[in-house]
Amino acid sequence: MVRKIRRSVCPYDCPDACGLLVEVINGKAVKVSGDPEHPFTRGTLCVKMNRYQETVHSPLRLTQPLLRTGTKGSGEFRPIPWEEAMERIIERWQKIIDQHGSEAILPYSYAGTMGLIQRNAGHPFFYRLGASRLDRTICSPAKEVGWKVVMGETPAPHPDEVAESDLVILWGINAVATNIHFLHGVKKAKQKGAAIWLIDTYQNITSSVVDQTYIVRPGSDGSLALGLMHLLVRDNLIDRDFLESHVQGFEELKEKILPDFTPEKVSSLAGLPKETLESIARTYGTAINPFIRVGSGLSRYGNGAMTIRTIVCLPALVGAYWKKGGGCFTSTNTARAFAMNEVLREDFMAKKTRIINMNRLGWTLNELKGPPIQSLYVYHSNPASVTPDQNQVLKGLSREDLFTVVHERFMTDTARYADIVLPSTSSLEHSDLYRSYGTYCIQRAKAVIPPVGESKSNWEVFCLLAERMGFDKPFFHQTADDLINHLLSIPSPMREGIDQKAFAMGKAVEIPLPSDARTHFKTPSGKIEILNPRESHPLPCYLPPYEGDYPFRLMTGPSFYALNSSFREREDLLKKEKAMFLQMNPTDAEAKGMKEEDPVIAFNQLGEVSFFLHITPKVPSGVVVAEGVWWLNHCPGPRSVNTLTSQRLTDQGGGSTFYDNTVDVKLYQE
Ligand code: SF4
Structure with missing residues (x-):
């Protein structure tokens, strides 16, 4: 028996970016715990990650490439070799490019993994391909x-x-x-x-x-x-x-x-x-x-x-x-700790291609012309669940003429609509480099176990696709570790003063803050700009939220047991959460004649979603709360919460408006 303790990092979209200690026996992760030497997370993990090994070695992991055999959404596939999967993708893309141009191909990804290399691995490839660009604005x-x-x-x-x-x-x-x-x-x-x-x-x-x-x-x-x-x-x-x-x-x-x-x-x-x-x-x-x-x-x-x-x-x-x-x-902004242009490679774009806001995927798949999207390549994201206006997203994903490839660890709602599914590594199976948006820590993590089944990392798959497409740039002939080494060879003022020895050992280290950060404000005027003359509203003011046509404001809050739609593969966490509840104030429930755990339907102009009712004074009258994003196969009805959220954008930044929606609620009747 070979037993090792290896360091790693929690890869999920969470500000903490916890340090992990992974106990590995004979190439298998058997226990995951917090790294007590992590400067911010200090050896504790949340309930979701405490048993991460059960995600990594879940029987639900995808281990082979799959080809769709049933209708889109049915989840019916047959295994195929990687070779065939690559051939099919390239052949179809070549046809699409010939007929519609390369902008008919759209990548779709967000923060399923936060590592700088794996998260951004598709950028150089899709820039070189000339695909439409995705404005990754779903979060904040x-x-x-x-x-x-x-x-x-x-x-x-x-x-x-x-x-x-x-x-x-x-x-x-x-x-x-x-x-x-x-x-x-x-x-x-x-x-x-x-x-x-x-x-x-x-x-x-x-x-x-x-x-x-x-x-x-x-x-x-x-x-x-x-x-x-x-x-x-x-x-x-x-x-x-x-x-x-x-x-x-x-x-x-x-x-x-x-x-x-x-x-x-x-x-x-x-x-x-x-x-x-x-x-x-x-x-x-x-x-x-x-x-x-x-x-x-x-x-x-x-x-x-x-x-x-x-x-x-x-x-x-x-x-x-x-x-x-x-x-x-x-949040912390540590973007300049690494020369990210060396990862993203925007310079691979022969000409600037169009930009598509990821919150408007439903509209994009159903309405966009010039050219319409003919192929969607989804990696470390689950737009069928997490993107607003689910009915429109699913309608788009159901298009027979849309060629969808999904690179995933699990058969998510999106993967069920794929033509080809590629099995993805988990964070323990590939190398990466991490920074955080809630701390000033950076950390390098190497693969601690071999890939599960035939899974491959984002980086590996994009290198394979580049080779098949005949992209001759040496960039695509390096490993993720080569690229990390290259990044670390480029000095950055932000990394000056870090504990280099600890960093080289794979420990999390903190980027020091400038000593004058509290008196030298990095604005054009050098002052805190309550008045900002460059803005259309030079002074802060009150802009009202969306009024809406329905009596309840819908809050789509986070779940304690999941992170967006991640961790839904875990039976233990699902059991703790019990069911998909809609929380409502007792006064509102009484007015509607509803009782605890009644099956109810929340609806608005976009569609309807089934829930079980939870009556609680913790929710004010006029508000209903749905915590967490559930996979469709765990929902009491055919849709999940993002059926009720709209594709409207924020006042600035092109962000999502997940919290700015109204609904009404009725009792479910067969
Ligand atoms: S999801 Fe949990 S383990 Fe991961 S960074 Fe957040 S708190 Fe830490």
């Missing part, structure tokens, strides 16, 4: 815009600094489900006497770890931020020294915008009593170093970028940005 581009408009390239504070704060506000983030290691610092702050608040649209699992939860109307957070600023100014709870030396546009905000955001008005917009607004503002304004951790969900509204922008302005008024332990954290 509006959040990035909101931060950048005010703070430019200023780095967010170190997340552990929250431990120094005397008031922590988790704003629109269900941290217990989505950012659990951030709570390490929050807990420390609490032990030292800090107050911990949650501002959200319903009492989720994170409510249980905070001192106070404030429930706001969905999409109204921007009005709350402006209302608090109104009160801070009225009560002279502002830091004039900081505003004068480091902020641009405070006087304009004070004169032109804030007078309108009286407690009366904000109370009616946000749904909080006036006294509560006064109390929040007083506590925030008198805190020494308040820290706001902003989630992503509140940016997934039609007003998402503006909402984040207004919240980011709030700490500027009280000078929290220059106090250790204070400020605002949206």
